[in-house]
Amino acid sequence: MTLEELQKLDAQHIWHPLTQHKTANSPLAIKKAQGNYLFDMAGKTYFDAxxxxxxxSYGHTNPVLTQAIKKQVDExxxxxxxxxxxxxxxQLSKKxxxxxxxxxxxxxxxxxxxxSVEIALKMAFQYHFNRGEKRNVVIALENGFHGDTFGAMSASGLSVYNGPFEDFFIDVKRIPVPTEENLSEVLYLIDELTTxxxxxxxxxxxxxxxxxxxxxxxxxxLCQVLKCFQEKGVLTIADEVMTGFGKTGYNFASEAMLNKPDMMCLSKALTGGIMPMAITTCTKKVYDAFYDDELARGFFHGHTYSGNPLGCAVAAAAIDLLTSDAIQENIQLITQSHKKHIKVYQSHNAVDSVRSCGVILAIDLAIEMERYGSKRNEIFQWFMNHGIFLRPLGKTIYIVPPFTTSPQELELLYKALLVFLDEMTSKKAQFL
Incomplete structure (x- = not known):
């Protein structure tokens, strides 16, 4: 199929996510991906930042993962x-x-x-129901995002995604993200909300x-917030869909806290991008509330592709990669490299703030702009023109590179970010 044929069929029939098709450019036609790179049908190469x-997280078409799925599909x-x-x-459950x-x-x-989030919310509601309590309120952090199904949307605090649907949401109360300055106020608010x-x-x-x-x-x-909720019998749900599997420097971000969640939501890097799969995990305490002679007290929720063997096989192989010495060492290398480069960006005139956590590096530009406006699109295109695929979130440019990224590739990313910031300062960027 030629590029023109693909674009024509796409325009005729395909509705893309997070896209206003009347104003959007034609989507980039990707022909293949290998390692840390994407290759389009015009022959251009992009680093998947x-x-x-x-x-x-382990690069595209990783041979360990592709071999796992090839072996499983014949059986x-x-x-x-x-x-x-x-x-x-x-095997996956054990690993x-x-x-x-x-x-x-x-x-x-x-x-x-x-x-995975929808399941966790339903489990929490039924957990209390099975114990003879009617609890119909969820508490979430301000500006959180948990997904696009109705329960997940309800828990999310970003109205850009949720506006038309808010009249149909479950009852969700929001609290500020806890900080050194507001922690006592947040704990007081939790007391009020749980009275x-x-x-x-x-x-x-x-x-x-x-x-x-x-x-x-x-x-x-956050650990003190979790302790407060758990003392009040409120189930805690860690949404680790994005943060899970090594990205924060821990296998799971929840490891950074003494108080562990009652439930966890996992997806994305679970299978290394090979297969769609998610898992909601829980403690034995949660499970035991459903374990009963009465059928209706069980958790009657099911997905056609639950426990798909191909997904399980590749997820197990991905865990082997994650826990390998090579990947763990490279996660630490990327983490430390980000920390060193923060100092370079902090002092730049085009930067408002910069931060990192594990392999995640985020730079807030010193410019006001809409989350999905024309300026954002021009920033996106600038990096694509320089062979780097990333998706700015408003004025925030961030990278979450694969764990297989080499020091040389990291330096190219850092250099491109600096060139972009320099162009902003010199007014060469078209959107300024």
Whole structure:
């Protein structure tokens, strides 16, 4: 198929996510991906600086992952997971439990981050219902993002995504992200919100709020918030869809806190970007509230592709990669490299602020702009013209490079960021 034929068919039939098609340019036609790079149909190459929305953490077509799926597809590619089980799921459960916080005991499978959150919220509501309590309120952090299904949207605080649907949401109360300055006020607010004993769960993104432009917070403050909720019998839900599997420097961001969540939501890098898969994990305490002679007290939620053997096989292989010495060493290399380069960007006239956490580096530009406006599109195009794929969040430029990124590739990324900032300062950037 030629590029023109592809573009014509795409324009005729395909509705892309997060896109206003009346004003958007034609989508870039990608022909293949290899290692840390994307290749388009015009022959141009792009470094994947955000690991394709934080999924391809081990690079594209990683041979360990592709071999795992090739081996599995000849034996068992799918089977109903209600009333059946299989070795890939059992092997994955053993490996995943081995790296999760030690209070996590049970795994519930689905297909994407939004569904993993939806499941956690439903589990929390029914947990209390099964115990004879009606708790119908969820507490979430301001500016959090948890997905696009209705429960996940309800818990999210970014109205740019949610505006037309807010009349249909579940009851969600929001609290500020805890900081050194506001911690006592946040704890007081939690006391007020939980007075009537109607709060079922608290959902949060640990350490980094991704869609909120990679806003970061300290583990010691969040840990006190978790302690407060758990003392009040409120189930805590760590949304680690973005932060999980090494990106914050920990296997899971929840490891940074003494108080561990009651439930965790996992997806994205779970399979290294090879297969759609998600898992909601929980403690034995949560599971036991559903374990009963009465059928209706069970958790009657199911997805057709739950526990897909191909996804399980590749996720197990991805965990082997994550825990390997080579990947762990490179995560630390990228983490330390980001920290060193923060000083370079902090003093730049075009920068408002800069921060990093693990392999995540975020730069706020000293410019006012809309999240999805024309200026953002011009920044996006500037980097694409320089062979780098990233997606600015308003005035925030961030990178989440694959764990397989070399020191030389990192330096090229840093250099491109600096060139861009220099052009801003010299007024060469067209959008200024």
């Amino acid at each position: 955000i690991s394709s929305w934080y999924t391809c 068992l590619h799918h089977v109903v997971f209600a009333g059946m089980t299989h070795e890939p799921a059992a 995943l439990i081995g790296i999760l916080p030690d209070n996590q005991q049970k795994l519930f499978f689905s297909e994407n981050g939004s569904t 009537q004993n109607q709060v079922a769960s608290f959902i949060y993104e640990p350490l980094v709020q991704g869609a909120a432009a990679m806003q970061m917070h300290q583990p010691e403050h």
